[in-house]
Amino acid sequence: MSDPLTALAEAYGVATAYRTDRGRDVEVSRDTLVAVLAACGVDGSTSGAARAALAARRAAGAARLVPPCVVVDGPGGPLPRLPRLPRGARAEVRCADGRVRGAGDGPLPVGRHTLTVEADGRRDTAVLLVAPDRLAPAPYSWGFLVQLYFLLSRRSWGMGDLGDLKGLVSWAGRELGADFVQLGPLHAMEPGPLPDPSPYRPSSRRFPDPMHVRVEDVPEFTGLTAGPRDRVRQLTGRAAALNSAVLEGSSLIRREEVRELKLRALREVYEVPRTPEREAAFAAFTVREGDDLTDFATWCALAEAHGPAWRSWPVGLRDPRSAGVAGARRALASSVGFHRWLAWVTDEQLADAQRAARAAGMRIGLVHDLAVGVAPEGADAWSLRRCLAEGMSVGAPPDDFNPSGQDWGQPPWRPDALAAEGYRPFAALLRAGLRHAGALRVDHVMGLFRLWWVPEGRPPGEGTYVRYDGAAMLAVLAAEAADAGALVIGEDLGTVGAGVREALADRGVIGTAVQRFEYEGGSEGRLGPLPPEKWREHCLATLTTHDLPSTAAWLSGEHVELRHRLGLSARPVARERAEAARERDGWLAELARLGLLPDPAGEVAALHTYLGRTPARMIGVWLPDLTGDRRPQNLPGTAGLHPNWCLPVADGEGRPVALEELTGAPLAHHLAEAFAGRPEAHRDIEERYAQPGSC
Numbered sequence: 001m002s003d004p005l006t007a008l009a010e011a012y013g014v015a016t017a018y019r020t021d022r023g024r025d026v027e028v029s030r031d032t033l034v035a036v037l038a039a040c041g042v043d044g045s046t047s048g049a050a051r052a053a054l055a056a057r058r059a060a061g062a063a064r065l066v067p068p069c070v071v072v073d074g075p076g077g078p079l080p081r082l083p084r085l086p087r088g089a090r091a092e093v094r095c096a097d098g099r100v101r102g103a104g105d106g107p108l109p110v111g112r113h114t115l116t117v118e119a120d121g122r123r124d125t126a127v128l129l130v131a132p133d134r135l136a137p138a139p140y141s142w143g144f145l146v147q148l149y150f151l152l153s154r155r156s157w158g159m160g161d162l163g164d165l166k167g168l169v170s171w172a173g174r175e176l177g178a179d180f181v182q183l184g185p186l187h188a189m190e191p192g193p194l195p196d197p198s199p200y201r202p203s204s205r206r207f208p209d210p211m212h213v214r215v216e217d218v219p220e221f222t223g224l225t226a227g228p229r230d231r232v233r234q235l236t237g238r239a240a241a242l243n244s245a246v247l248e249g250s251s252l253i254r255r256e257e258v259r260e261l262k263l264r265a266l267r268e269v270y271e272v273p274r275t276p277e278r279e280a281a282f283a284a285f286t287v288r289e290g291d292d293l294t295d296f297a298t299w300c301a302l303a304e305a306h307g308p309a310w311r312s313w314p315v316g317l318r319d320p321r322s323a324g325v326a327g328a329r330r331a332l333a334s335s336v337g338f339h340r341w342l343a344w345v346t347d348e349q350l351a352d353a354q355r356a357a358r359a360a361g362m363r364i365g366l367v368h369d370l371a372v373g374v375a376p377e378g379a380d381a382w383s384l385r386r387c388l389a390e391g392m393s394v395g396a397p398p399d400d401f402n403p404s405g406q407d408w409g410q411p412p413w414r415p416d417a418l419a420a421e422g423y424r425p426f427a428a429l430l431r432a433g434l435r436h437a438g439a440l441r442v443d444h445v446m447g448l449f450r451l452w453w454v455p456e457g458r459p460p461g462e463g464t465y466v467r468y469d470g471a472a473m474l475a476v477l478a479a480e481a482a483d484a485g486a487l488v489i490g491e492d493l494g495t496v497g498a499g500v501r502e503a504l505a506d507r508g509v510i511g512t513a514v515q516r517f518e519y520e521g522g523s524e525g526r527l528g529p530l531p532p533e534k535w536r537e538h539c540l541a542t543l544t545t546h547d548l549p550s551t552a553a554w555l556s557g558e559h560v561e562l563r564h565r566l567g568l569s570a571r572p573v574a575r576e577r578a579e580a581a582r583e584r585d586g587w588l589a590e591l592a593r594l595g596l597l598p599d600p601a602g603e604v605a606a607l608h609t610y611l612g613r614t615p616a617r618m619i620g621v622w623l624p625d626l627t628g629d630r631r632p633q634n635l636p637g638t639a640g641l642h643p644n645w646c647l648p649v650a651d652g653e654g655r656p657v658a659l660e661e662l663t664g665a666p667l668a669h670h671l672a673e674a675f676a677g678r679p680e681a682h683r684d685i686e687e688r689y690a691q692p693g694s695c
Contacts, residue, residue, distance in 0.1 A: 004044075004047050004050035004051045004054060005030060005033055005034070005044050005047070005050045006033075007050070007054055008037060008042065008044050008050045008053055008054045008057075009033045009036075009037060009044070011054060011057055011058075012037060012040055012042060012057075012415075012416070012466075013415055013450075013466055013467030013468070014033060014036050014037060014040075014464060014465075014466050014467075015028060015450075015464050015465040015466070015467070016028050016033065016464075018397065018464065018465055020397065020398070020399065021399040021495050022399075026397075028464040029462065031462075032455060032458075032462055032463065032464050033464070035391070035392075035455040035458075036389075036392065036453050036455065036464060036466065037053075038391070039389040039390060039391050039392045039414070039453070039455075040389065040414055040415075040416060041414075041416075042057075064124050065089070065117045065118075065119055065122060065123075065124040066091075066115060066117045066124050066126045067126060067419075068126050068127065068419050068420050068422065069126060069127045069128075069129065069419050069422055069423065069469070069472050070115055070126050070127070070128050070129070071129045071131065071471050071472050071475045072108060072128065072129065072130045072131070073130075073131060073133060086119045086120055088119065089117060089118065089119035090102075090117070090118045090119070091115065091116065091117045091118075092115075092116050093108060093113050093114065093115050093116075093128055094113060094114040094116070095108070095109060095111070095113045096109070096111045096112055096113055097109075108128070108130045109130060110130050110131065110132050110479055110482055110483070111130055111479055111483065112127060112128070112129055112130075112422070112427070112479065113127075113128040113129075113130065114126075114127065114128065115127070115128040126422075127422030127423070127424075129422075129423070129472060129475045129476060129479060130475075130479065131474070131475035131476075131478045131479050131507070132478050132479065132482040132507075132508075134506065134507060134508040135478060135481055135482060135487065135488060135507060135508030135509065136487070136508065137508065137538065137617065138364075138439075138487050138510055138538070138617040138618050139179065139363050139364070139617070140617055140618075140678045141178075141179035141180060141363060141364060141617070141618050141619070142178060142179065142180075142612075142618070142619040142620070142621065142671075142675040142678070143172070143178045143179050143180030143181055143182060143362075143364070143367070143618070143619075143620060143621070144168070144172060144178060144180075144181050144182070144620070144621050144622075144623045145182045145542060145545075145546075145620045145621065145622045145623060146165075146168070146181055146182065146183055146184070146623050147160075147183070147184040147199070147546060147633055147645070148160045148161070148162075148164070148165060148183055148184065148186060148212060149184075149199075149253055149255075149645065150253070150623075150624075150633065150647060150648050150649050151164045151165065151168060151623070151648075151649065151659060152164065152243060152246060152247060152648050152649075152656070152658055152659065153167060153658055153659035153660060154243070154247075154658055154659075154660060155214075155216075156243045157215070157236075157239035157240075157242065157243060157258055157261060157262060158239055158242035158243045158245075158246055158253065158254060158257065158258040158261075159211070159246075159253045159255065159258050160659075161211075161212050161213065161214045162212050162213060162214055162217075162346075162349040162350065162352070162353050163214030163216075163217055163349075164214075164659055165181070165183075165353045165366075166352060166353050166356040167659055168181060168659060169181050169353065169356050169357040169360055169362060169365070169366070170356055170357075170359075170360045171360075171663045172360070172362075173357060173359075173360025173361045173362040174360045174361060175663075175669075175672075176668060176669065176671075176672040177361070177672055177675075177676060178362065178672070179362050179363045179364050179365075180357075180362060180363075180364035180365060180366070180367050180438060180439065180618070181357065181362075181365075181366060181367065182367035182369070182439075182441060182489075182540075182620055183366060183367065183368060183369060184199045184200075184369055184546060185199040185200060185202060185205075185368075185369045185370070185371045185443075186199070186208045186209060186212055186350070186368065186369075187199065187202030187203070187204060187205045187207075187208065187209060187371060187374075188202055188203050188204040188206075188207050188208060188209045188210075188296070188379065189202055189203055189209050189211070189255075190202075190203040190308050190375055190377070190378055191203075191259065191300075191303060191304075191308050192256065192307075192308055193256050194255070195639050195640060196639035196640075196644055196645070197255055197644075197645045197646070198634065198644065198645055199369075199371070199645065200371045200372070200443065201371070201373075201374070201375050201408070201409065201410065202371055202374055202375065202378065202380075203299075203308070203374065203375055203378030203379045203380065204296055204299075204374065204378060204379040204380045205370060205371055205374055205380060205429050205432075205433075206292055206296060206379075206380060206428060206429055206432055207292075207293070207296050207343050207346075207379075207432070208343075208346045208347070208350060209346070210262070210263075210266065210342040210343070210345070210346045211255070211258060211259050211262055212346060212349070213262065213266065213342075213345055213346050213349055214349060215232075215236075215262060215265050215266060215269065217349060217352075218266070218269050218345050219278065220269050220270075220272035220274060220278070221269050221272075223272040223273070224268060224269065224272060228268040228269075228271065228272075231264075231268055232265045232268050232269070235261050235264055235265045236265070238261055239258070239261050239262075242254065242257055242258065242261070246648055246656060247648065247656045247658050248656070249650075249654065249655055249656050252643050252646040252647065253645075253646045253647070253648060254646075255646075266342060266345075267338065270338050270341055270342075281344075282341065282344050285343075285344045285347065286340055286344070289343070292383070292428060293340055293343060294329075294336075294340075295320050295379070295382075295383035296339070296343065296379050296383065297336045297337075297338075297339035297340045297343070298320070298325065298328070298329050298332075298336055299320075299378075299379040299382050299383060300335070300336075300339040300379065301328075301329070301332040301335035301336045301339060302317060302325075302328060302332070303379075304335060305328075305332065305335075308377060308378070309377040310377055310378075310381070310382045311377060318382075319385075320382060320383050320385075347435075347436070350366075350435075350436040351435075351436045353366060353436070354366045354436040354437065354438070357438075358438075362438070363438070364438035364439055364487065365437065365438040366436060366437045366438060366439075367437060367438065367439040367440070367441055367487075367489065368433045368434070368436075368437040368439075368440055368441070369433075369440075369441045369443060370429060370430070370433050370440060370441065370442050370443060371443050372394060372408070372410065372443045372444040372447050373394050373408065373410025373411065373412065374410055374411070375409070375410065376393070376409065376410065376411050381411055384425055386417060387413060387414055387417040387418055387421065387425050388411040388412065388413060388414060388417075389411055389412050389413070389414045389453065390411060391455065391456045392411060392412055392453045392454065392455060392456065393407050393408065393409055393410060393411065393412075393453070393454045393456065394408050394410045394411070394412045394447070394451050394452065394453065394454070395407040395408050395452050395453075395454045395460045395463060396408075396452050396460065396494070396495070397452055397460070397461065397463065397465075397495075398460070398461050399494075399495060402460075402637075403570075404459065404460060404461065405452075405454075405459065405460025405461045405463070406460055407454050407459075407460045412451045412453055412466065413426070413451075413468070415466065415467070415468045415469065418468075419469060419472070423472060423473065423476045426473065426476055427476050427479075427480055430476065430477060430480040430481070431480055431483075431484075434480055434481060434484035434486050435484070437484070437486055438486055438487065439486050439487035439488065439489055440481065440486060440487075440488055440489070441488075441489040441490075441491060441540075442477070442488060442489070442490050442491065442509075443491050444491055445490030445491055445492050445504065445509070446492060446494075446495075446496055446497060446500055447468075448468060448470050448473040448474055448477065449467070449468055449470035449473070449497055449500050449503075450465045450466060450467050450468060450470075450497060451465070451466055451468070452464070452465055452466075453465075453466050470500075470503060471503075474503060474504070474507055474509075477507075477509070478507045478508070478509075487510065488508070488509045488510070489509070489510050489511075489512065489540050489618070490504050490509045490510065490511055490512065491512050492504065492511045492512055493512055493514060493517065493545075505538060508538075510538040510539050510540060510617060510618070511536060511538065511539040511540075512539060512540050512542070513535055513536055513539040513540070513541045513542070513614075513616060514541075514542055514543070514544065514545060514548070515541075515542070515543045515544070515587070515607065515610075515611070516543075516544065516548060516554070516583075518530040518535060520534075528586060528590070529586055529587050529590040531590075532594070532610060532611075532613035532614040532615075533613075533614070533615070535614035535615060535616055536615075536616065537615040537616065537617060538617055539616050539617065539618070540616065540617075540618040540619075540620050541611050541614055541616035541618070541619050541620070542611075542619070542620040542621075542622065543607055543608065543611065543621075543622065543625065544622050544625070545622070546622075546633045546634050547632075547634050547636055548632070549632055550622065550624050550625060550629050550630055550631070550632065551604050551607060551622070551625045552604065552625070552628045552629065552630045552652060553630040553631070553632070554580075554584065555584060555603055555604070556630065557577060557580050557581060557584070558630050559580070559632070560573065560576050560577050560580045561573075562632070562635070562642075563576070563635075564576070566635070566638060566641050566642060568635075568637070568638070587607070588603065590610075591603070591606045591607065591610055594610065594613065596609050596610055601666070601667060601670045602667075604625055604628070604667065605667060605670050605671065605674070608621065608625075608671050608674060608675075609674050612674050612675050612678055619675060619678075621671060623649060623662075624649050624650070625667075626662065626665040626667050626668050626671075627649060627650065627651045627652070627657050627662065627665055628651055628652035629649060629650045629651065629652070629657075630652060630654070631647055631650065631654065633645065633647060649662065
C-alpha cells in the first residue's frame with residue numbers, strides 16, 4: 001500500500017488486480033484505476049492528488065461518530081456496538097413506525113430506521129438496516145419462464161400484453177397446477193426505434209412499460225364518446241392487422257408501431273372523465289409514488305419534446321433538480337399528467353394479473369425480473385445521475401464464453417453515493433418489483449457484491465471490479481422481500497466471487513441452475529452430467545434461458561448451424577458440431593441410465609422429468625419448449641444480425657403459436673403430471689422446514 005494510487009483504489013473498493021475464470025492473475029492498469037476513481041469523484045491522476053484524496057477520505061471517516069449506513073441482523077436484533085464511540089455517547093433509533101428506542105430498549109423490527117448518535121457535542125445520523133435472519137424457503141413448485149412480448153393472443157395489439165398474461169396464469173394455474181410464471185423485465189423501455197430492444201437495457205427499472213397495457217381493460221375505455229370511440233376503433237383495426245401479420249408469420253414483433261398505436265389510443269382514454277372513486281385511487285397512487293413518479297413522468301414529457309437522449313437536451317434540462325426542469329414541468333403539465341396516469345393504469349393491470357394468478361391457485365404467482373442496469377440516456381440515468389458513475393459501463397471481464405469481455409452499456413451504481421443515501425434508490429427499485437409479485441428474480445445477483453466497470457471508449461478487458469457493501473445490499477433486498485412476503489431468486493450463473501453463493505443462501509436467496517452448465521467437476525471440468533440428486537436444493541432449475549438455444553434446437557444441433565451462418569463460430573464448424581453432439585449424447589445417456597428414455601412424449605419431456613428428479617425447490621419450463629420452437633429469443637452479440645427480442649412463440653417449423661393454441665399443447669399436460677408428485681416426494685424436507693424455530 002506504499003503506492004498512493006493503489007491505496008486510494010483499495011479505500012474506494014476498486015480492485016487493482018483480479019483473477020480470471022481460468023485462475024490467472026491480472027494486474028489492472030493505472031489508467032483504468034484513475035478513470036474509475038474519477039467516476040467516483042476522486043482525483044488519483046498524480047501521486048500528490050492520490051495522497052490528498054486518501055487523506056481526505058480518512059479524515060471524513062474519522063470525523064463521523066457512525067458510518068452512513070449500519071446493518072443489523074434480525075428480526076429482533078439489538079442495537080449494534082459501534083466502533084470509536086467515546087465514553088458517555090448516547091444512541092437512539094427512530095423506527096420506521098415513528099417509535100424511538102434507546103440502546104437498551106429491546107429488539108429492533110425488520111426494516112429501515114434512523115440511528116442518531118451524540119457525543120462530545122457532536123451529532124451524527126445514519127440509516128439503520130435491520131434484515132431478517134433468513135427468508136422463508138420456496139415451496140416445491142413449477143411454472144413457466146416467459147418473455148411477455150412473445151405471448152400473443154388473438155386480442156393482442158401486435159405483442160403480448162397484461163391481458164394475455166392473465167389468460168396464461170389462469171390456464172396454467174387451474175388446468176396444470178403450475179405455481180408461478182416468471183417474466184422477463186417489464187421495465188419501461190426507451191421510446192423510439194432500438195437496434196436491439198432488450199428488456200434488460202431499460203429506460204427505467206422503477207416503473208413498468210405502459211406498452212404492456214391491454215387498452216380495452218382500462219375502466220375508462222367504456223366511457224369513450226362517439227368521436228374518440230371512432231378514432232380508437234380505427235387504431236384497434238390497425239392493431240388487429242399488425243397482430244395478424246405477426247401470428248401469420250409475415251412480420252416480426254414491431255414495438256415502435258405497437259407503441260404509437262397504444263399511446264394514441266390511451267391518450268383518448270385518458271381524456272375520459274374518471275369517477276370520484278377512480279380519481280381518488282389515481283391520487284393515492286401519485287402520493288405513494290412521490291418524487292420518483294414525478295421525475296419519471298417529467299423525463300417522458302421532456303423526451304417527447306427534445307428526444308430520448310437527455311445528454312443532448314438543453315443544458316438547463318439535464319439536471320432533474322434545476323430551475324429549468326421545474327419550469328419545463330409546468331409548461332408540459334398535461335404531458336406529465338398523462339405519463340403519471342400511464343404508470344397508474346399499468347400498475348393496476350399488473351395487480352390484476354397477480355390476483356388472477358393467485359385466484360387460479362398459484363402459490364407464488366408472478367415472478368418479476370430486475371435487470372442489472374439501465375440505459376445511459378434513459379429516465380433513471382437522468383433522475384438518479386447523482387448515484388450513478390458517469391463515463392462508466394457495467395460488463396464482464398474476458399472469459400472462455402466471451403474472450404474479449406462484455407460491455408453492457410449501462411452505468412453502474414456508485415457505492416459511496418448509494419451508502420450516503422442509505423440505499424433508498426435501490427430499495428425503491430426492489431419495492432416496485434415486489435409490489436405485485438410472489439417472487440423477484442435479480443439478474444446478475446453477484447452485482448450486489450461487485451461489478452465490472454468499463455471506462456467509456458475502452459474495450460471491456462480494460463475494466464476492473466468495483467466492490468459494493470454486499471452485506472448492506474443484501475440486507476436491503478432481504479428486508480424488502482420480507483416486507484412483501486415474497487421469495488428472491490438470484491441469477492448466479494457465470495463467474496461468482498468467493499463466498500457470494502454462501503452469503504445469498506444464508507439470507508434465503510435461492511440460486512439458478514441450468515442443465516447445460518450442471519456437470520460433475522463444474523461447467524469447466526465437465527466430467528459428465530451431474531446426477532439429479534447432487535443438484536442444489538435451494539434453486540430454480542431450468543433446461544435453458546432466454547440467452548441460450550431452446551431445448552429443441554440444442555437437441556438437433558441447429559444452434560451450431562445458426563452461429564455458423566451468422567459468422568459467430570470461433571472454431572471450425574465441424575469441431576463445434578462434434579462438441580455439441582458429444583454434449584447432447586452425454587445427457588441422453590444419463591437419461592437412459594435413469595430409465596427416462598425412451599419416453600413416449602419425447603426427449604424434451606424426458607429432460608424435464610430429469611429436472612423433476614432433482615431436489616430443486618422450483619422448476620422453470622421455458623414456454624417455447626412446449627411447442628418445439630427452435631429459434632433463440634436472444635443471441636448475445638448479434639444486434640442487426642438476428643431478430644433478438646422480436647419473435648413470437650412458434651412451433652418447430654417456425655409457425656407462430658397464439659395463446660389460444662398454446663393451451664392445447666400436449667406436452668403441457670404431460671409435464672403437469674410429471675411434476676404433480678414432487679411435493680409428496682420431498683415431504684420430509686417440507687416438514688423439517690415447518691418445525692418451530694427452523695430456518
